[in-house]
Amino acid sequence: MKGRALLRVLPLLVLLLAPGCATNPVTGGTDFVLMSEDQEIALGRKLHPQILKQMPAYEDPALARYVRSVGERLAETSHRPGLIYRFTVLDSPDVNAFALPGGYIYVTRGILAYLNSEAELAAVLGHEIGHVTARHSVRQYTTATTTSLLGAVIAGATGVRAAGDLASIAGTAIVRGYGRKHELEADRLGAEYLARNGYDPRAMLRVIGVLKDQEAFERERAKEEGREPRVYHGLFATHPDNDRRLQEVIAAAGRLGTGPARDGRDTYLDAIEGLVFGDSEREGVRRGNRFYHLALDFALTFPPGWRIDNLPDRLVARTPKGDGMLQFTMTDLNKRIPPRQFMIRRLGLRDLRYGEAIRLGELEGYTAIAEVNTAKGRLPLRHVVLYRGDKALVFTGGADRSADPFRYDADILRTVRSFHALSPEERGLARAQRIHVIRATAGTRFADLARNSPIPDHPEAQLRLINGYYPGGEPRPGERIKIVR
Structure with missing residues (x-):
């Protein structure tokens, strides 16, 4: 009976999957796909604003023009020169580059800091253009959709519930x-x-070497800080530079070149002069255990040794052992209600305990203990709300259930009370760190540069990484190198 059910289902599958043959722009052969080129472009156009909402474009028109000019030259000689490609530099410290369907290509300022020539930039952009020209997103979408349809139809026809799961795994x-x-x-x-x-x-190959070093360093640092590593998603991060297949394709491409190859190191270094390194002023700047936000005009001091994660919508600080945390957010005030009522009505807190009004300078507030659901179960946490103009400042923190849940309470309250408007001196500290290019002398050493660098953690390792000298070696006299200040 089940065999007959499968036979009955095959014509339906043919009807579902029939409308999908298209010419592959790269090979010239025929691909089975479930998305037309117009649909592919429309999808990229729809997703592009969502990307920019999560990661805004980096505000440097000259750098944007430079990246666009390199990308457009590559795209004009690609297998889909009729597409209009859009190259965007994203204001993110993460080391990444990616492409959306229809010619939308992104590089982060984070990855630009680790590249050292125009040729390396072209390698990253060329890789992403390759994803677009070969319609990889469309082909993967087709694979996933076809498998999903097949699993659903088989499961429905046979009555075997596991069939859908097996199809999904396959x-x-x-x-x-x-x-x-x-x-x-x-x-x-x-x-x-x-x-x-x-x-x-x-x-x-040079890009792979640089990014493999950066990935190794980032994974080690992420392990120290108890967080997920932020690494480049592509083949650069998953294949060694001595990969035989990669060596073969690069050698084959090298035979296409005519004349001496250009590197464009000086042009590239000129283009990234002043590039923001690490935190941006727009999101706020971390310096050790202190946090400064220029646009919002405030500073906070966290306990020594706490790790600060600066997310787009919140600050999260964790204890060195990872057994306690403090979260800080800001939200709009819409009604003139007392801070205690804000906790109840806006934050949805119940059974407030040990509540008391607090005042921090001109800021009115309230603090209390209330239990909330967390990943580690229901825990009693310290909550603080402070009113500042038309904003509510919300602090939430505590320890896990393994020991005294209030053992970090004093640290949390000290952090709350450290909140203040920026002083004239602190406004300078709230400025982002930037890359600058200098010329090395006979006595230039990375250890010496690190001692004078504002990079808060592992400054020598980071200076070596952005210059392609990790883990050892020193710059040659007269060589142009990147520093951070």
Whole structure:
């Protein structure tokens, strides 16, 4: 009976999956896809504003023009030159680059800090252009959708509930496999576009080396700080630079080049002069255990050793052992109600205990203990609300259930009471750190540069990383190198 049910379902599958043959722009062959080019472009157009809402564009028109000019030259020699490509530098310290369907390509200012030539920038952009020209997102979407449809239809026809799960697992494996294949294909195409534009395709190997070093350092630092590492998603981060297949595609692309390859190191270093490194002024700046926000005009001091994570909508500080935390957010005030009522009505807190009114200078507030649901169960946490103009400042913190839940209460209250408007001296500290390019002398050493650097943690390692000298080596006399100040 189940075999007959499957036979009955096959014609339905044919009807569902029939409308999907398209010419592959790269190979010229026929691909089975479930999205037209117009739909692909429309999807990218829809997602682009959502990306910019999460990560705004970096405000440097000259740098944006430079990145766009490099990307457009590569795109003009790609397999889909008729697309209008949009290249955006995102204001994010994360090391990343990615592409959306239809020609929307993004690089973060974080990744730009670690590149050292125009050829390396072209390698990153060429890789992402390769994803677009080969329509990888469309092909992965088709794989996932086809597998999902197949699993759902089989499960419904046979009555075997596990069939859908099996199809889902198989679909995940297929997509992951295609992803690895697609990354190598994107590198092959990127290397080809580099060669067509006079760059040495081996710049891709240099990028891999730099980003592998950065990834190793980031993973170690993330482990120390008890958080997830922020690493580049692409093949650069998953393949060694001696990968045989990658060496083969780069060698093949190198045969396409004519004449001496250009590197563009000086042009690139000129373009990133003044690039923000680390926290941006827009999101606020961390310096040790202190946090400064220029636009919002405030500073906070956290307990020594606490790790501060500056997220787009909140600050989260964690104890060195990871057994306590403090979260700070700001939200609009819309009604003139007492701070205690704000806790109850806006924060949804119940059974407030040990409540008392507090005042911090001109700021009126209230604090209390209330239990809330957390990832570690229902815990009693310290809550503080302070009114500042038309904003409510909300602090929530405590310890986990493993010991005294109030053992960090004094630290939390000290942090709350450290809130204040920026002093004239602190306004300078609230400025973002920036990359500057200098020329090395015979006596230039990274250890000496690190001693005078404002980079708060591992300054020597970070200076080595952004200059391609990690973990050892010193700059040559006369070489242009990047510092942070």
